[in-house]
Amino acid sequence: MTEFTPLASLAGGMMIGVSAVLLMLWEGRIAGISGIASRLLPPYRDGAFLSRLGFVIGMIVAPFAAMTLTGNQVVQAVSSNFPLMIAAGLLVGFGSVWGSGCTSGHGVCGLSRLSPRSLVATVMFMATAFVTVFLVRHVIGG
Numbered sequence: 001m002t003e004f005t006p007l008a009s010l011a012g013g014m015m016i017g018v019s020a021v022l023l024m025l026w027e028g029r030i031a032g033i034s035g036i037a038s039r040l041l042p043p044y045r046d047g048a049f050l051s052r053l054g055f056v057i058g059m060i061v062a063p064f065a066a067m068t069l070t071g072n073q074v075v076q077a078v079s080s081n082f083p084l085m086i087a088a089g090l091l092v093g094f095g096s097v098w099g100s101g102c103t104s105g106h107g108v109c110g111l112s113r114l115s116p117r118s119l120v121a122t123v124m125f126m127a128t129a130f131v132t133v134f135l136v137r138h139v140i141g142g
Contacts, residue, residue: 020109027051032105033059034096095125 020031027048029036036052039045063074079085096102099121101110106125110118 016104016108017112020104020112023055024109030101030105030109032101032109034093034102035105095128099125 023029023031029048036055040049040052040056066072066074092102099106101118101121103122103125106115106118106121111122
C-alpha cells in the first residue's frame with residue numbers, strides 16, 4: 001500500500017495546475033507532455049525548441065531537487081524488468097498517439113477546459129489503469 005500524503009499531493013497538484021496555466025498564458029500551448037516531448041524530435045515545427053527542452057529537463061530534475069531540499073526520497077524504485085518496461089513504454093506511447101494526447105493534456109488541461117473529448121479520453125485511460133492494477137495485483141500476482 002502506498003503512503004497517504006494529502007498535503008504533498010495537494011501541493012503537487014497545485015504546481016501542475018499553475019505550470020499548465022503559465023504554459024497556456026506564455027506559449028499559448030496545452031501542457032500535454034507527450035506533445036511537448038514529441039516536438040523535441042526533428043523535424044522541428046516551430047521556434048519553441050528551447051522552451052520544450054526546458055520543460056522536459058525540469059520534469060527530470062524536479063524530483064532530485066525535491067530530494068535535495070527536503071531530504072525525503074521522492075523517486076520510487078523502478079522495475080529492473082527491462083522487457084516489461086519497454087513494452088509498457090510502447091503501449092503508453094501508442095495510447096498517447098491513438099488518443100491524440102496524454103494524461104496531462106486530456107486529464108489536466110482538457111478537463112479544465114470542459115472538453116468532451118478529453119472527458120472520454122480520461123475515463124478510458126483511468127478505466128484501463130484500474131483494470132491493469134487489478135489484474136497485476138490480484139490475478140497475475142505482481
